[in-house]
Amino acid sequence: MAGLGPGGAAEPRPLLVKIVMAGESCVGKTSIVRRYTESGSPPAGSPAPSYMATIGIDFKVKPVMFNDRRVKLQIWDTAGQERFHTLSTSYFRGAQGFVLVYDITNLKSFQSITMWMNDIYEKAGDEVDVILLGNKCDKESERVVPKQKGEKLAWEFGMPFFETSAKENVNIEYAFSVLTKEILEKKSGVLHDLDVVSLNETKKRTCCTF
Template sequence: MARRPYDLLFKLLLIGDSGVGKTCILYRFSDDAFNTTFISTIGIDFKIKTIELKGRKIKLQIWDTAGQERFHTITTSYYRGAMGIMLVYDITNAKSFDNIAKWLRNIDEHASEDVEKMLLGNKCDMADKRVVSRERGEKIAQDHGIRFLETSAKANVHIDTAFYELAEAILDKMPSNADDGSGDTDRIDPNRSGGGQNKSLLGGGCC
């Protein structure tokens, strides 16, 4: 049997209000592309990208969730399988930042207790429209003991850094003899072929 083309499988989740740029972050990382057409993701969508980290080939299965409340039941079911979660807000949208507290509660209620978390303040290229200071983002991250970065999918600022840092945090917690992360792959991995393919379960779009 042919050797699997990766050593570990990490399942990551992007959550946050609709319109904060989750899909654009995902597409910038997976395809190095940015789309200015802002169509809200419907339900759940995902991309796959394999990276190399500390001598291991790690397949990242990254789920992009809809921010709208009507998809809450669908999206929260994906929290349980996540090994890392990125909480995204828009630095030009105060409400999206205020709602981070709600998203953190969702993680506490639905995700594994040891899930790695990272807070992203997106759209940092729009400094002239900023309403959420970097210091406020840093404080809420510090209060909850999670990592923080300001990002821009449009200008490609800290996008790769965010995914690599989150993946490294997951890797560092794993037993040294772990040889794969695919224990329940078949349950939520409809894209068996890997690569950079995209699969939308209920439709989707950008940002």
Template sequence: MAGPRKGPGGAEEPPPLLVKIVMAGESCVGKTSIVRRYTEPDSPPAGTPATSYLATIGIDFKVKLVMFNDTRVKLQIWDTAGQERFHTLSTSYFRGAQGFVLVYDITNLKSFQSITMWMQDIYEKAGDEVDVILLGNKCDKESERVVPKQKGEKIAWEYGIPFFETSAKDNVNIEHAFSLLTKEILEKKSCVLYDLDVVTLNESKKRTCCAF
């Protein structure tokens, strides 16, 4: 079993910062393919005969270690099932998440129309301050498009969240989307830690003053 990770000076490095991200959206929009493309970039493209992924049954998760501003971050990405019969189970995993990747399929109007429902579930289970990013997936299927890019941009603007059109098959915007979401989560964490430090410092000063 490997020991603690050592830094350049031989000192033990702190454990990576754990970030929980949840994939959300209807079934068959490509959530699993997006996760695999991001966490296993050297695997064959999704959609090839060897990697045609079945709809996720229940819950699965992948882990990816990334560096952000010299900080090691362990992304725990939960892939939830989009089928209605798994809805209660899937949304139960929303609690405690710092970020969400909400996905629709640009060739499936119903998956786009369900975004409002999924956003309500996210806000109800995880709070309205959680970071969310919206992905219009399967942009490689332009000839089958039924959801204009402008519609995705508009609903993302209404919710105040970032938006990308992506392709897990062609690896379009996958890395960029996760990097942006991670950046926003960590910046929010830094603000919270700073606020806590200020409160702790003020409380310490009060106790010191009262001691005299």
């Protein structure tokens, strides 16, 4: 049930938004999710905990506020290994947003982005919001994917691009904020359109009632 607000009125239920992490194995998807969702994440510059590759599917919930409305982000962390590909992409359906991740020190992970985008289009449609993250930007000395390549690929697909570091906490919060804003503005527009239709229908019924 919805809770009661300060004036005793029922508060609206939080909006539920499904976001899916996608990309090859070991690009840092789990580290990004944990950095974003766990308030007890280590401070920037501290040694990053090591996580085993996700086996199958995991998810976290992150409550946020958007225009004074409570929102629950349900962030699904999918496995990047090829043997889990069918399972992972089956969770793409119904998602409103995707965080597509590659590792700037791993050229193959960057080259696979187009394949992942095709999976997103196939399973979730081409109207969903996607952001592209070039992760592990703290490993500049090991970089093999220039930032300009990430920017160019993101431009070709028409999506925001950020270089991030889960270890140093670089751009994680901001990237999710941008994605959430895009999703909720689109959702708010749909809700507004539905309200207008409902209002017009009410007016029609009212004007025809004698």
